[in-house]
Amino acid sequence: MTExxxxxxxxxxxDDRLPAGELRRLRLLLWVASGVFVLAFMAFIARGADGPxxxxxxxxxxxxxxxxxxEVAVRIHGFDGGLREFCMLLADDDTSRGxxxxxxxxxxxxxxxxxxxxxxxxxxLTMEGVPVPLSAGFFDGSGGFTGAIGMAPCAAGGxxxxxxxxxxFRWALEVPEGSLxxxxxxxxxxxxxxxxxxxx
Numbered sequence: 001m002t003e004x005x006x007x008x009x010x011x012x013x014x015d016d017r018l019p020a021g022e023l024r025r026l027r028l029l030l031w032v033a034s035g036v037f038v039l040a041f042m043a044f045i046a047r048g049a050d051g052p053x054x055x056x057x058x059x060x061x062x063x064x065x066x067x068x069x070x071e072v073a074v075r076i077h078g079f080d081g082g083l084r085e086f087c088m089l090l091a092d093d094d095t096s097r098g099x100x101x102x103x104x105x106x107x108x109x110x111x112x113x114x115x116x117x118x119x120x121x122x123x124x125l126t127m128e129g130v131p132v133p134l135s136a137g138f139f140d141g142s143g144g145f146t147g148a149i150g151m152a153p154c155a156a157g158g159x160x161x162x163x164x165x166x167x168x169f170r171w172a173l174e175v176p177e178g179s180l181x182x183x184x185x186x187x188x189x190x191x192x193x194x195x196x197x198x199x200x
Contacts, residue, residue, distance in 0.1 A: 078184020086111035087197035112175035129156035
């Protein structure tokens with residue numbers, strides 16, 4: 001048996017093929033569409049690299065070594081352009097935020113404590129019952145640094161001053177006194193809550 005004019009099933013018959021000019025236009029159209037897709041994809045990735053609209057993921061936090069607190073990874077896009085990641089104690093409810101560093105002289109091996117709220121708030125801080133000096137850096141709802149303050153220890157039951165943050169804030173990062181610059185915290189810094197800490 002001999003096959004005459006046999007063609008693969010997926011190719012059109014010669015009579016159904018496009019003229020050369022139309023074929024060139026179709027190829028050009030496919031190249032343009034591919035180019036637009038690639039540019040749109042790159043723009044999407046670049047825009048996403050600016051950080052999430054809401055960088056807070058409380059459900060990703062893990063229990064910590066300190067009873068009553070969870071731990072969470074925090075990324076600091078530093079004032080110097082560097083990116084650093086730390087493991088912090090997380091105070092994200094009224095009980096843990098009220099406890100804070102009261103009665104504690106260290107952070108139990110963590111890099112600091114992150115006070116987190118669902119939205120920007122205006123609140124004063126107290127050092128009542130905190131036996132060590134601390135620094136606190138504040139960040140707005142978009143994660144941008146808004147300012148910092150230093151806070152002196154004050155005995156429990158003493159007449160302790162109220163510390164007023166420079167603006168409303170969503171996150172407050174509390175660290176040993178003078179440690180904020182080493183974490184990259186300063187003008188132009190941004191914070192991102194990154195989920196679970198790396199294994200310690």
